[in-house]
Amino acid sequence: MSTGAPALIRPGLGGGLGDVVRARFLLKLLVRKELKVRYRGSVLGLLWSYVKPGVQFVVFYVALGVFLGLEQSPTNKGGLPNYAVYLFSGIVLINFFTESLGNAARSIVGNGGLIKKIYLPRELFPVASVWVSAVHFFPQLVILVLACFLTGWHPTLLQLASAGAGFVIVALLATGLGLLFGAANVYFRDSENFVDMLLMIATWASPVMYSFTMVQEKLGNAWYTLYQVNPLTVGVEAFHFAFWLPTTDGSAGIPPHLLSFWIPIALLVSIAVLVLGQLTFRRLEGRFAQEL
């Protein structure tokens, strides 16, 4: 029987992220389950994905734009023009990152019951977390685009491409860090708290609420360069270039060499983080079942 039987193989040695591609049907089901289960029993349901960033936006806009004078107005010439769009384009991207990484870091421990009993590519769980966040991100993007059109948005193809690049940079970074901290969390539950702290810093360590020129002015060029190495910073700047800049007269400008230098660098850094995350994950996953 079973002519041409397959060779003997060692079970439990997965092919990493490649296995996730092969198990895309399961990935799809996991994402669908997560989307369905997330807001179970709540009246507003998926609307919460709009309400939370909406409220966050209003709070930041009033506090920073109006009270702290970051928005340009007839009495405040030094502020940023069309600050609302500036702020919101950064917030949607940072929220995508925060949600992805926060959930990915908890995904392995959260699915411990399954991982302990059945072998499946464990990378599925962090990847599914990022995917779910991308689904939540999309409607926010639609709102952003509407707001842009209301304020006279005429993007070029290059600017649209840079938005795509910004999204890819952040998605890769979140997946890489999610694999890293998700695996570490199995051994040390401190990992998820560390991630929470990191996410709080992330919101402020990229030019979401303020202009990159402030960093350059206050900290000088050396620190500014370090600031720019953060892929998240470049992702937010790419979004500003795509969504905010075309709604202004363009005089505020974007960081020099953003397209020719920083976006490729950020892509490389994100890919490096992803590789590092995957390698760490592979090293640690052999003992997941007994440590969970």
Added chain:
Amino acid sequence: MPTAIEVTNVNKQFVLRHTRSIKEAFIWLIKGRKGDLSEKFHALRDVCLEVRQGETVALLGFNGSGKSTLLKHISGVMLPDSGSVRTRGRVAGLIEVGAGFHQDLSGRENVYLNGAILGMTEAQINNRFASIVDFAEIGHFIDTEVKFYSSGMYLRLAFAVAVHTDPDVFLVDEILAVGDEPFQKKCILKIKELAAAGKTLVVVSHDLDVVAKICERGVLLDHGSVTFDGSIDDAVARLRSAAV
């Protein structure tokens, strides 16, 4: 018959970790690693086992003898510290039925999710869906969320999905106590059917009478070592005499 499962000199030590925080690990490090941060015990000790295709093997032993650990090595959930495990063809576990079930999803959604977790493709699940529902005797409750199921319905559906995965090697861990007696009989019948169809079966159970009905070969484990490997009747007899 070619080999289906080959376990060679497998050792597995478990670490009973006392601490789960970086702080304690750090203090232990700067104190010059004094004392052992953790306690270890052998879950598997130099285990060798070869199972040919189409064999039905029962892993027997008392609690903590390493049966389930061995099964987890064969399924790939755990990796050995030393030695090697190799398997041929697709291995699927009827391990703790319902592990992949989600309370808030309907029976239908759970069939798809659990089927995919156990390695079925979309087309396979579509094809076998009617047969799964039929076997589970769920009827029109299939679109109800499983949290409203009785525990019997829940287990029946989970078992039905698992037996429809159609792998080459079946791992069965302590799930023969599923549902009421008629359904239990049906399960045992189904497992026998699989064995008759030439599937390789590895069963872990404390129900010696049931195991004796299903399996031909018995492997006795004691504190992580294989102490006996032979016919199921001899193995059951030895285990029973050890218990007295």
